[in-house]
Amino acid sequence: MCGMCGGSIEDTNHLFIHCKVAFMVRSKCAQWWRFLSVQLETCQDDFEQHRPPVKDCFVRAGWDVVWFSIVWSLWLARNAKIFRNQEQETDRIFELVRLRAFNWIKGRTTCYSFTFHDWMLEPVLCLKDKRGTR
Numbered sequence: 098m099c100g101m102c103g104g105s106i107e108d109t110n111h112l113f114i115h116c117k118v119a120f121m122v123r124s125k126c127a128q129w130w131r132f133l134s135v136q137l138e139t140c141q142d143d144f145e146q147h148r149p150p151v152k153d154c155f156v157r158a159g160w161d162v163v164w165f166s167i168v169w170s171l172w173l174a175r176n177a178k179i180f181r182n183q184e185q186e187t188d189r190i191f192e193l194v195r196l197r198a199f200n201w202i203k204g205r206t207t208c209y210s211f212t213f214h215d216w217m218l219e220p221v222l223c224l225k226d227k228r229g230t231r
């Protein structure tokens with residue numbers, strides 16, 4: 098059974114897409130990004146949805162990082178619940194998604210000038226230009 102909700106068989110697509118915990122975290126991310134939340138069927142579809150049709154390596158890598166941050170944060174929350182019996186609130190998982198993605202993006206480049214505050218308020222803008230040109 099799923100380590101997060103206990104309501105379904107745990108497989109990759111359930112854990113990262115269909116689980117109610119994943120759904121709530123993804124919904125919070127969609128609100129943060131001001132996107133419509135689209136429920137996809139597989140992790141592969143979800144990953145491909147996060148890849149914008151642009152050639153700029155920074156922008157593409159940034160969107161990849163966001164996807165990895167969501168999946169990694171859900172995985173760590175699942176493990177905390179299963180192995181340490183630590184319930185993870187969806188708000189906390191969501192905040193860790195934002196923090197991890199920002200730290201990974203900032204760590205990828207020496208000239209990234211956006212602050213975490215910028216990232217919290219305007220994540221799409223923060224992925225368009227790593228120098229912070231507005």
Ligand SMILES: [Zn+2]
Nearest residue numbers: 099101102116
């Ligand atoms: Zn579940």
